[in-house]
Amino acid sequence: MPARKPKLAVWKFTSCDGCQLSLLDCEDDLLAIADRFEIAVFLEATRHRARGPYDVSVLEGSVSTPHEVERVRDIRRQSKFLIALGACATAGGIQALRNFRDVRGFLDLVYARPDHIDTLPTSTPMADHVPVDFELRGCPPSGKQIVEVLGAYLAGRKPVVPGHSQCVECKVAGTVCVMVNGGIPCMGPVTQAGCGNLCPSRGRGCYGCFGPMETPNAPSLAAWFGRLGQDSRDILRLFRNYNPETAAFRAESERHG
Amino acid sequence: MDAAAVFERTELGRLVAILAADGYRVIGPTRRGTAIVYGDIAGDADFAIGLIDEQEGGTYRLREVDDPRVFNATAGQTSCRQYLFAPRQRLWSAERTGTGFRLAEDSAGAEPPLAFIGVRACDLAAVGVQDRVFGGHYPDPRYMMRRRRALIVAVACARAGNTCFCASMGGGPEVGPGHDLALTELVDGGRHVFVAETGSERGALLLARLDPRPATGAEIAAARAQTEAVKGRMGREMVAGGPEAIRANPEHPRWHEVAGRCLTCTNCTLVCPTCFCSTAEDVADLGNARTERWQRWDSCFTLDFSYIHGGSVRKTAASRYRQWITHKLSTWWDQFGMSGCVGCGRCIAWCPVGIDITEEARAIRDSQ
Numbered sequence: 001m002p003a004r005k006p007k008l009a010v011w012k013f014t015s016c017d018g019c020q021l022s023l024l025d026c027e028d029d030l031l032a033i034a035d036r037f038e039i040a041v042f043l044e045a046t047r048h049r050a051r052g053p054y055d056v057s058v059l060e061g062s063v064s065t066p067h068e069v070e071r072v073r074d075i076r077r078q079s080k081f082l083i084a085l086g087a088c089a090t091a092g093g094i095q096a097l098r099n100f101r102d103v104r105g106f107l108d109l110v111y112a113r114p115d116h117i118d119t120l121p122t123s124t125p126m127a128d129h130v131p132v133d134f135e136l137r138g139c140p141p142s143g144k145q146i147v148e149v150l151g152a153y154l155a156g157r158k159p160v161v162p163g164h165s166q167c168v169e170c171k172v173a174g175t176v177c178v179m180v181n182g183g184i185p186c187m188g189p190v191t192q193a194g195c196g197n198l199c200p201s202r203g204r205g206c207y208g209c210f211g212p213m214e215t216p217n218a219p220s221l222a223a224w225f226g227r228l229g230q231d232s233r234d235i236l237r238l239f240r241n242y243n244p245e246t247a248a249f250r251a252e253s254e255r256h257g
Numbered sequence: 258m259d260a261a262a263v264f265e266r267t268e269l270g271r272l273v274a275i276l277a278a279d280g281y282r283v284i285g286p287t288r289r290g291t292a293i294v295y296g297d298i299a300g301d302a303d304f305a306i307g308l309i310d311e312q313e314g315g316t317y318r319l320r321e322v323d324d325p326r327v328f329n330a331t332a333g334q335t336s337c338r339q340y341l342f343a344p345r346q347r348l349w350s351a352e353r354t355g356t357g358f359r360l361a362e363d364s365a366g367a368e369p370p371l372a373f374i375g376v377r378a379c380d381l382a383a384v385g386v387q388d389r390v391f392g393g394h395y396p397d398p399r400y401m402m403r404r405r406r407a408l409i410v411a412v413a414c415a416r417a418g419n420t421c422f423c424a425s426m427g428g429g430p431e432v433g434p435g436h437d438l439a440l441t442e443l444v445d446g447g448r449h450v451f452v453a454e455t456g457s458e459r460g461a462l463l464l465a466r467l468d469p470r471p472a473t474g475a476e477i478a479a480a481r482a483q484t485e486a487v488k489g490r491m492g493r494e495m496v497a498g499g500p501e502a503i504r505a506n507p508e509h510p511r512w513h514e515v516a517g518r519c520l521t522c523t524n525c526t527l528v529c530p531t532c533f534c535s536t537a538e539d540v541a542d543l544g545n546a547r548t549e550r551w552q553r554w555d556s557c558f559t560l561d562f563s564y565i566h567g568g569s570v571r572k573t574a575a576s577r578y579r580q581w582i583t584h585k586l587s588t589w590w591d592q593f594g595m596s597g598c599v600g601c602g603r604c605i606a607w608c609p610v611g612i613d614i615t616e617e618a619r620a621i622r623d624s625q
């Protein structure tokens with residue numbers, strides 16, 4: 001074990017702060033995290049701010065402004081291990097819906113002085129701008145997985161974050177399939193596991209918060225959604241949700257738009 | 258069925274009470290939401306009475322029926338596998354002690370023994386398959402501990418479902434070996450009884466406590482006829498020569514066709530009552546003082562399953578679908594001297610896109 005505690009920095013980009021809250025929600029483990037790491041930057045938790053370089057940087061949010069492009073490059077230069085946390089940082093997030101439209105139209109609608117807004121036409125994941133060492137999915141990500149990734153970093157091992165479908169979580173939990181049993185459209189078969197089986201265990205179809213699983217077959221699932229009575233608009237919305245900019249979900253939504 | 262005995266429908270609650278009093282955790286078909294699953298049975302009211310299941314590829318629905326039968330539903334999503342081969346279980350944990358560590362192994366010995374009531378013939382056959390898998394060259398101590406202590410009251414089917422094909426796999430509908438007690442439920446006019454046969458000493462002792470009377474010749478004949486009739490009502494069939502055709506055609510274009518539909522979601526393997534694959538996950542606390550090894554169900558449909566140095570061997574959906582169906586129907590024979598499929602039809606109903614093992618086998622056989 002190194003004598004010096006590794007320096008951990010948490011950075012916010014374009015996001016709702018929910019991922020940082022997921023980290024703060026790891027109540028039981030928070031003390032252990034603070035004990036094993038030097039919390040160098042974590043504005044949601046403390047105003048204290050230590051200078052780089054950092055051993056681990058956790059990035060929340062997507063890149064949606066020219067300034068953020070510069071910032072992420074700067075953070076990358078100062079960080080040994082870079083973790084992209086959550087749907088925004090790993091896939092552009094829900095705000096990547098702008099990528100399907102002309103963003104100037106939104107600016108005129110939303111802001112009284114759109115000329116004050118300096119934004120990019122797209123919202124993109126960290127990996128589009130800098131090399132990322134680990135991507136942790138989810139909107140929001142699971143606190144358990146956050147602790148697992150930090151723990152694995154400390155132990156120098158590979159984190160247990162499987163790329164298989166949400167269906168595995170249903171079957172392990174004994175959750176009766178809402179699609180087979182209820183005819184409810186469920187994104188689970190094309191969505192990566194990890195949330196803890198939140199929606200299906202409560203009788204809801206999966207919303208795809210964790211993005212595409214390792215080998216998604218979106219066209220087959222979309223065709224089945226059609227058989228369940230979903231029209232093109234419904235199917236488009238199912239795939240254009242929290243992870244609309246991922247290759248598999250983007251391509252499928254475009255087939256229905 | 259010569260030594261068969263008969264007890265009244267009203268005695269079933271007493272059977273549950275006796276088992277509970279003996280310290281068993283009683284498991285049987287019970288309603289959960291809009292489905293029938295294996296679940297805890299505290300008394301007679303917990304059985305899913307007056308309900309039948311309607312199944313198709315990718316579809317499972319319940320329907321209320323005016324029928325007093327207790328065991329009228331066919332296979333649901335879960336099976337005995339959920340209990341005997343736990344979906345996720347800790348194998349051992351280790352704690353740091355100064356310069357070394359202390360190891361503690363988990364066993365299933367502290368759990369209450371299981372008593373299953375209402376196990377269909379196919380599910381009993383599946384327990385037999387897993388007995389051979391987990392009791393073979395490399396015995397699984399947790400499975401074997403639970404299995405040795407478990408008591409099984411099987412039930413011969415009175416109806417077959419639309420996705421059932423046990424008759425063509427030899428998995429049913431007659432109850433095979435492995436049970437402690439086998440029941441046939443007879444409902445006829447105002448009469449509602451169970452014809453019971455014993456499969457073990459334990460089953461015989463249990464039956465005696467219900468004060469049954471000997472079965473009449475007519476009751477035995479009626480029980481036989483009921484089960485026999487179910488054979489003709491199977492919704493599906495595994496074609497003769499299907500397994501051989503699968504083995505002989507590893508490069509068949511059908512594998513690519515089915516891969517277009519398959520989601521590689523793992524559902525077929527995880528609802529299968531005989532699939533036995535698992536993976537190991539290590540969990541360590543942040544303080545680095547304690548570590549645990551857990552076993553979790555895995556499936557040949559995941560990429561990690563065939564991951565070796567340098568990548569996954571089965572990258573395509575075609576190769577993964579072929580692995581599953583070939584193992585179930587063909588290479589299981591080489592490995593365990595029996596079929597890995599009992600014909601329960603779960604993989605058909607619980608496949609989110611209704612892919613049908615009997616249809617795939619037929620397509621490949623017919624193309625020859």
Ligand code: SF4
Nearest residue numbers: 167170177178186188
């Ligand atoms: S409920 Fe959804 S995630 Fe769960 S098994 Fe069914 S399709 Fe898969």
Ligand code: SF4
Nearest residue numbers: 532533534557581584
């Ligand atoms: S079919 Fe797949 S998951 Fe099932 S036992 Fe065979 S290899 Fe394992």
Ligand code: SF4
Nearest residue numbers: 519520522523525608
């Ligand atoms: S056959 Fe069906 S249940 Fe099995 S992995 Fe493919 S889509 Fe999923």
